[in-house]
Amino acid sequence: MxxxxxxxxxxxxxxxALFDLVDVYDRAYExxxxxxxxxxxxxxxLGRLDERRGMGALAEExxxxxxxxxxxxxxxxxLGLVTREPxxxxxRARLVARTPLGSExxxxxxxxxxxxxxxxxxxxxxxxxxxxxxxRKALG
Amino acid sequence: MxxxxxxxxxxxxxxxALFDLVDVYDRAYExxxxxxxxxxxxxxxLGRLDERRGMGALAEExxxxxxxxxxxxxxxxxLGLVTREPxxxxxRARLVARTPLGSExxxxxxxxxxxxxxxxxxxxxxxxxxxxxxxRKALG
DNA sequence: TCCATTACTTGAGTCAATCAAGGATCATCC
DNA sequence: GGATGATCCTTGATTGACTCAAGTAATGGA
Numbered sequence: 001m002x003x004x005x006x007x008x009x010x011x012x013x014x015x016x017a018l019f020d021l022v023d024v025y026d027r028a029y030e031x032x033x034x035x036x037x038x039x040x041x042x043x044x045x046l047g048r049l050d051e052r053r054g055m056g057a058l059a060e061e062x063x064x065x066x067x068x069x070x071x072x073x074x075x076x077x078x079l080g081l082v083t084r085e086p087x088x089x090x091x092r093a094r095l096v097a098r099t100p101l102g103s104e105x106x107x108x109x110x111x112x113x114x115x116x117x118x119x120x121x122x123x124x125x126x127x128x129x130x131x132x133x134x135x136r137k138a139l140g
Numbered sequence: 141m142x143x144x145x146x147x148x149x150x151x152x153x154x155x156x157a158l159f160d161l162v163d164v165y166d167r168a169y170e171x172x173x174x175x176x177x178x179x180x181x182x183x184x185x186l187g188r189l190d191e192r193r194g195m196g197a198l199a200e201e202x203x204x205x206x207x208x209x210x211x212x213x214x215x216x217x218x219l220g221l222v223t224r225e226p227x228x229x230x231x232r233a234r235l236v237a238r239t240p241l242g243s244e245x246x247x248x249x250x251x252x253x254x255x256x257x258x259x260x261x262x263x264x265x266x267x268x269x270x271x272x273x274x275x276r277k278a279l280g
Numbered sequence: 281t282c283c284a285t286t287a288c289t290t291g292a293g294t295c296a297a298t299c300a301a302g303g304a305t306c307a308t309c310c
Numbered sequence: 311g312g313a314t315g316a317t318c319c320t321t322g323a324t325t326g327a328c329t330c331a332a333g334t335a336a337t338g339g340a
Contacts, residue, residue: 017275119278138259
């Protein structure tokens with residue numbers, strides 16, 4: 001179902017536009033990941049490893065259970081995209097880092113996921129600033 | 141992980157704002173569904189039954205395999221939220237419709253999913269129009 | 281040293297999603 | 311009117327995300 005998170009009713013034009021944006025964004029993300037044979041979750045985790053970090057930090061940032069990260073990282077590791085090494089300072093912890101292949105795949109993902117770039121690119125610099133301001137205000 | 145679909149890098153303020161919007165939107169959708177003990181997919185399908193319709197129409201609209209809809213509708217049916225009756229005009233097809241309970245749950249979902257409403261509500265009518273126009277332009 | 285806490289893993293279970301295959305019905309064409 | 315192919319949906323198998331409960335190992339403070 002790709003991205004089923006569509007709203008039930010959109011009572012205003014602006015709400016409908018927000019929905020369309022989210023829908024297209026999510027679908028584009030999923031498509032870009034699929035082009036690299038990654039699940040969205042795998043692409044997401046891989047993208048958050050610009051610096052090596054622990055499992056717990058990933059779980060907290062993504063708002064999910066640590067055991068979920070364990071699984072996703074294990075699959076990324078099996079694909080040769082990340083390494084998981086013991087933290088010398090705290091041997092309970094594991095530090096996850098991208099391998100060179102992981103970095104390459106990550107960059108290819110960033111290239112494939114053109115949606116946000118393209119969408120913003122349709123706006124003039126002034127319009128981009130307006131959009132940013134409006135979204136920030138809407139987000140509260 | 142709720143909604144892992146975060147971008148790898150956001151090269152502009154506007155892209156970052158788009159990401160934040162999508163992230164918060166998706167999480168709010170999931171939270172609202174969870175409050176009613178529904179999965180996002182279940183809430184989504186339930187919300188698309190303002191009129192009774194066939195399985196195939198749902199699958200096409202949501203861009204997924206028909207067998208996926210079969211499963212989701214079966215769970216909704218087991219929960220007493222929808223009925224699945226043979227189409228008198230085409231006995232291959234099944235017409236899915238909300239039960240009264242399903243309608244009630246759906247309305248409670250619409251109430252619980254306040255994000256889009258709240259976000260838009262932070263903007264003046266003029267700003268809402270601007271946002272709509274900018275998003276439409278960005279969507280191409 | 282003892283003990284609570286922290287960091288992560290394991291195991292069990294649910295759900296979403298896809299694919300392949302199959303049954304039933306429809307629609308058409310001769 | 312009967313065969314043929316397409317359509318609508320289901321079933322079964324498999325993968326992955328996600329959560330929860332329970333467990334292991336290491337830390338750090340009393």
